[in-house]
Amino acid sequence: MLTNISGFPEFLPREQIAFNALLDKIKEQFELYGFTPLETPAVERVSTLLAKGNDHEIYGVHRLAQEQGIKEKDLALRFDLTVPLARYVAQHYSKLTFPYRRYHIAPVWRGERPQAGRYRQFYQCDIDIVGDGALPLIYDAEVLSVIYNVFISLGIKRFGIILNNRALLTGLLKSLGVSVGTLIPILRILDKAEKVSKAVFTKELEHYGMSPGNIKVLEHLMTQQLDNKDWLKYLPTLCTTREFMTGLQELEELMNRLQDFEVPDTCLRIDPMLTRGLTYYTGTVCEVKLLDYPQLGSVCGGGRYANLVESLSDRALPGVGFSIGVSRLLPKLIETGIIQAQKETPAEVMVTSQNIQHMQYYIYVAKILRTHHINTEIYLAQKPLSLQIKYASKKGISFVIIADHEELAREEIILRALTKGKQMRVSLAQALAVLKHPELFQELT
């Protein structure tokens, strides 16, 4: 009995077609905004992957023949697409044009304990813009507007973009007496706050020396429901340190810029407690949630980093980028009918081969259709027509073509619409017209 390797899912044909359609739509949007494709090898040096510190267990790779006392222990599978980007930009700096705008749609691998919704191999769809020395804040707004337009183009209507600025959050924490040394563990606690009880949350913060009064401040900020304008009025009353004010000003400017890019304010939600990961980000942070699936968590996240290549190069290359979690998104898009998973083939039509003598005619018909960019399968085995049609129907093909002596003599074919159970005898030209505009079928029968 063969079984999936735990954590390494694979699709049946219908879902694979749906998944590819989703990736194609995202790719099309990324290119529409002038992002260039990148694909790095699946494998990176372990030293590269661990340079910035990372929370994920990674998969080492070694030649199997050398398993005894592995010598090549310096290779591993990437766990995200940001570290490979940093390495690529540092390595090929002199050959790239900056700001470098790239997208990368590819699998990543993590040694997670398998559990619902956690995969060991899954896809990420990333865009990033990397500047040489400097990158104005307007790029944060542009990248966010691309993400907004990707979700719109996918036909998703109810989603929220949650925004914060890392300087605002750390500035606030520091003003509450948090030391630089406990900043990371406290950010981690805030990041996971939604997943634990209030008692656990309080206990953990107390463990890092936070006073009950200050914990109350954080809890208040987490539960506070304000619209964006009111947040921007309220926040300056909380804290006035330079770091906090820098974060606040950036957040305000970002909100203004997003108006220029026609991202509607109703779609944006300021959340001063949003952390979004721990290491990279230094300014803008953001995540996207589907409003109808709050329990799904975020389906996209990202932000601004002051220097992408910090540990790899002595240049300063700031950037801003986002990652869409498509593996998590797909099931919901299929569920809501936004993405179809009803066909197990890209073929729009199948030519049956009722009479082996006429095989050349069947091949000729298929050739004409393909010349007109219609994906066409020919059923080649000598099986009863009913069985051939059943095969097409099972695969979700909409139309079959049937032809015998009579049709061949007149250069015609019988075009049958499988879902409608109707058919008509037509010329090849008419068949082409119908296959290009299936709504014509009803009119002609």
Place this chain on the structure above:
Amino acid sequence: MLTNISGFPEFLPREQIAFNALLDKIKEQFELYGFTPLETPAVERVSTLLAKGNDHEIYGVHRLAQEQGIKEKDLALRFDLTVPLARYVAQHYSKLTFPYRRYHIAPVWRGERPQAGRYRQFYQCDIDIVGDGALPLIYDAEVLSVIYNVFISLGIKRFGIILNNRALLTGLLKSLGVSVGTLIPILRILDKAEKVSKAVFTKELEHYGMSPGNIKVLEHLMTQQLDNKDWLKYLPTLCTTREFMTGLQELEELMNRLQDFEVPDTCLRIDPMLTRGLTYYTGTVCEVKLLDYPQLGSVCGGGRYANLVESLSDRALPGVGFSIGVSRLLPKLIETGIIQAQKETPAEVMVTSQNIQHMQYYIYVAKILRTHHINTEIYLAQKPLSLQIKYASKKGISFVIIADHEELAREEIILRALTKGKQMRVSLAQALAVLKHPELFQELT
């Protein structure tokens, strides 16, 4: 100093765009013939990868944290796309529709010693048709016709499809006294004959007990130059064993069927000594060579296997399939100009931002263009116009759009063709028309 990991190449933006264009064209053809996409995880069980025996060193994968006395030594990266197909079909048999027609375009990993033209990660583009119990020979012809049409669609004019049948070759060898036990090593010698001297070739065959007379027969067959018709007349005079005659009849039928599929005979070349790999194939074998690059070796190969799932299932699932070696093909296609590698971005036009006050107008212009499916970048940083144009030019973008007070007031823009060094002031509608049909530019200026 960062360097590539030996054997794991990656592209700069221009080449990446060219490579993606190549994969897209191949994918489009595969779908035109009704092949459905498949993507399996990068990782398979080691037992699956080694079930059929294999010549390639494979890469084991294990969680790095468990490196001490690795417990999970049963996972490894795939070395081809055929073994994952076999495992997939055996595992999901009851949920697939047969004949199952799939394509798979993805990287594979091999622990090769790095040398020119040998990669440790490289792409394969595979199509296969797998039957349930039986699969008529006409499918061999169909798959070959798809491969023929892929090469034609790529704009490659001079290529040869070299054909043989494994039964013909093994029948002949057996009639020359080769025992079943020495068949595989002798096939391996024939497979590598082109790469060694005549003396080495002779010595190796002698090592396996082949007589000087029989070695002469093989040498004669290797150097013999006949056209296909003459081969089909000559071959029956060589041997008359049942196995040989079965192979010959299949080869003849395949040649006839290929005519039905309009694959020209001038493109086909029978070579009774073609071996093409060692384990899988049982009938038709084939490879494709570029006539202008004989030293490149084969760029595509495949054939018929009697049972894909032999060691994985007790069903009989015969198949026929091919694999295109795109990593080897790409440099030649760029060299001959068939594939372009001149742009480092998918953007066709860049909107400059000469005056930050007018940013909303620049964003509006870009939005209109994108609505009409024109890939558009906006240059957002406040840099001198000359620098912005230099940036666009360096990236290979054909057109830039320039606008200041005057253009904004009239809802116009200046459209400059960078390669031509000419520009014109036009309405947005005119700009759209030119960007959709760049040949209009000359007329309008």
